[in-house]
Amino acid sequence: MPELPEVETIRQYVEQHSAGKTIETVRLLLPRLVKNASPETLIRTLTGVTIENVSRKGKYLFLHVSGNTGLLIHLRMTGSLLYQEQYEPVRGEQIIFSLNEGCLIYRDIRTLGCLWLVPAQGATGISGYDTLGPDGNSPAFTEAYLRDALAKTKRSVKTFLLDQTRVAGLGNIYTDEALFHAHILPQRPCCQISPAECHQLYEAIGMVLNQGLRHGGTTIRNFINGSGKEGENQKFLCVYGREGLPCRTCGTVIAYTKLGGRGTHYCPHCQK
């Protein structure tokens, strides 16, 4: 579910409301969500610490706490992190951190999310995290970098954009949207993309991510932000979830196919 804009929306709210507060108790209702520590270790390590800040890299959230410790969180499909002033049970809640003021709740309907206890500085040893490429809307992600990376591979541009080690933060929704705005078909081999198209793609990636962020994320099924509200960006999607509907630009029916096992949406007229 959550891609960069959704995770960043959650990060901002959670950091604003939990930084400087102390974790008084930890209730872990589903221990298998924690991948590299026993329930006892997690609870012992996090009880009594102060939340310093919350950062994000790609789709990972990183809760930095006192004592050179961090809690790394990947929300996968349906995870979310909520802050509440007053504890109120929510559907699918799995971990409850009671703070000296309010509480943080990790909730995850499909329970596919992952949490790891990591050092606050240096490498985490978590494979997906340490190998992340630059965020798609960050200055580290440059057009020259994208052009070089595309030239090196002949796999489809959609598969490339979903590869978090190349560019971080794009999932199935923003990938399809970026390719629409760049006028590039998802199945195009990367090495056949022209410099002009690469420029369009570079601009489109930044644009769709920042637009998603401005609209507080995309809610298709069950994304909710840190305060439990839905995003607004679904109203602005051009292709994702619009198969069979007319293209907003040219009126051609939006097509649907499977690419690398993922549902893929595109306009057969606007995208070449």
Place this chain on the structure above:
DNA sequence: ACTATCCTGAGT
């Protein structure tokens, strides 16, 4: 480059 896999819930 595929497929299966971890899960639950919604839609058909």
Place this chain on the structure above:
DNA sequence: ACTCAGGATAGT
């Protein structure tokens, strides 16, 4: 009852 879902990884 069956298929599908916004992610990532391990296996072939």
